[in-house]
Amino acid sequence: MxxxxxxxxxxxxxxxxxxxxxxxxxxxxxxxxxxxxxxxxxxxxxxxxxxxxxxxxxxxxxxxxxxxxxxxxxxxxxxxxxxxxxxxxxxxxxxxxxxxxxxxxxxxxxxxxxxPEAFFTAYEALVEQGGLRRGARVLVNAVGSGVGTALVQLARALGAQVYGTTRTQAKLEQCEALGLSGGLVVEEGESPATTRERLVALAGGEFDLAVDLLGGSHLSLLLAALAPQGTVVSLGFIAAQQASLDLATIIARRLRVVGTSLxxxxxxxxxxxxxxxxxxxxxxxxxxxxxxxxxxxxxxxxxxxxxxxxxxxxxxxxxxxxxxxxxxxxxxxxxxxxx
CATH class of the missing domain: 3.90.180.10 (Medium-chain alcohol dehydrogenases, catalytic domain)
Incomplete structure (x- = not known):
């Protein structure tokens, strides 16, 4: 082809x-x-x-x-x-x-x-770059994608709690069948601050590790939901290649942003x-x-x-x-x- x-x-x-x-x-x-x-x-x-x-x-x-x-x-x-x-x-x-x-x-x-692409990438993000620990809270956007479904399964198999966001309730329910601990359908026009509050409330706390498949403002949202010393692994920019980041928050909370590609x-x-x-x-x-x-x-x-x-x-x-x-x-x- x-x-x-x-x-x-x-x-x-x-x-x-x-x-x-x-x-x-x-x-x-x-x-x-x-x-x-x-x-x-x-x-x-x-x-x-x-x-x-x-x-x-x-x-x-x-x-x-x-x-x-x-x-x-x-x-x-x-x-x-x-x-x-x-x-x-x-x-x-x-x-x-x-x-x-x-x-x-x-x-x-x-x-x-x-x-290969889904699970090799999930392994690279969670284990090689994210340093996933048993019991950690993990957040994934575009959780119904090929890589998203692999991230859910692998994080769960390695002893983590994994949460996600997607566009439809149907995809969320399918992810729950794969081991998703909980998730949200992000409402059209919903502010990032509101989405962050809903996610943290759903998980019972901030996240240790997040995986961004979308880029742009989605990366900024994941950073805002991290616990101190948390990590975001950036895998894609299908939404946008540019993101606005709050460096003061990154520095004060000792956050890590890691990009990787195979x-x-x-x-x-x-x-x-x-x-x-x-x-x-x-x-x-x-x-x-x-x-x-x-x-x-x-x-x-x-x-x-x-x-x-x-x-x-x-x-x-x-x-x-x-x-x-x-x-x-x-x-x-x-x-x-x-x-």
Whole structure:
């Protein structure tokens, strides 16, 4: 799938390259749709160097079909998933072996496409950057998004109380089924001060850690709801790239604002994260404490409809694109060009 010059979406044929050195070629079963794809489409979030600039897709699940001569950990037929800089919304994806994570036993390989960006990001925000402690109060905005649903599940599994905000009561109730301790539907025109008071009253106190998926004034609201020495981890700016912050409050209450992103990191850093995910999260999927939340599945040819659903915030959890299997009787080199 490619972005056109006019921000249109279509399917084109592209050559599939054979893996070299430590690369593996993955036949993609599913690729998640993310807000970052919308930003890239609109020219606000360019692809990093080394990946296609016009083929979106930051996460994938699928099966290894070829390995390079220096790839020794994976074999043809292994089920894998991971995050990459781009190009995942395609039939085939060439990636370094080191960034791949095994698909958990018992999990469908298609559903696994909803896991990497959401849960890897949640782990990075809560554990690596947020230093989450058992018993902490956690606040998440856009809690019904793919990353939001992962944050709820992981925070709960790690012993925290997790609260959230969203636009609709239906999404709030679905999040409660995932372990949300409580949440609010923010009313149209409601002042930030009122929202803060409602959240603190709901949780029975200020928050130790907050995760911002929206940016702009939403970041300022989360900061105002923090307890002294609290932390906000900023993950996105889909609402706005600029925010007005009260430095006097940040200084006096010793607050931390941490920004983080996975997409543009060098592959050796992604490899370290992949090992930690394998160690810390895969057992939680095996036990059933964590599960990917899939909103809907679309064939790659219906990507425009999938993007529209995400852009209009009609999804709860992750929207998946399914590139489809190769044409029967043909090799991947003959059929995979461009999907």
């Amino acid at each position: 490619v972005f056109g010059a006019d921000a249109g979406i279509g399917v084109q044929a592209r050559e599939v390259l054979a893996p070299r050195a430590d690369q593996v070629l993955v036949q993609v079963a599913a690729a998640g749709c993310n807000r970052a794809d919308l930003l890239q489409r609109d020219g606000r979030y360019p692809a990093p160097a080394g990946v296609p600039s016009d083929i979106p897709g930051l996460e994938f699940s699928g099966t290894v079909v070829q390995v390079g001569e220096l790839a020794h950990g994976l074999r043809v037929g292994d089920r894998v998933m991971g995050i990459y800089g781009g190009g995942a919304q395609a039939q085939y994806l060439l990636v370094p072996e080191s960034i791949c994570v095994p698909v958990p036993e018992g999990l469908d390989v298609v559903d696994a496409g909803a896991l 997409r543009g990191r060098p592959n050796h850093e992604k490899a370290v994260l992949a090992r930690r995910i394998t160690r810390d999260l895969l057992p939680l999927f095996a036990s059933g404490e964590l599960r990917p939340v899939v909103d809907r599945r679309f064939p790659l040819e219906e990507a425009a409809a999938a993007y529209a659903r995400m852009e209009e915030s009609r999804n709860f959890g992750k929207i998946l694109l399914l590139p489809g299997a190769p044409v029967e009787g043909k090799s991947h080199d003959e059929t995979a060009r461009g999907r």
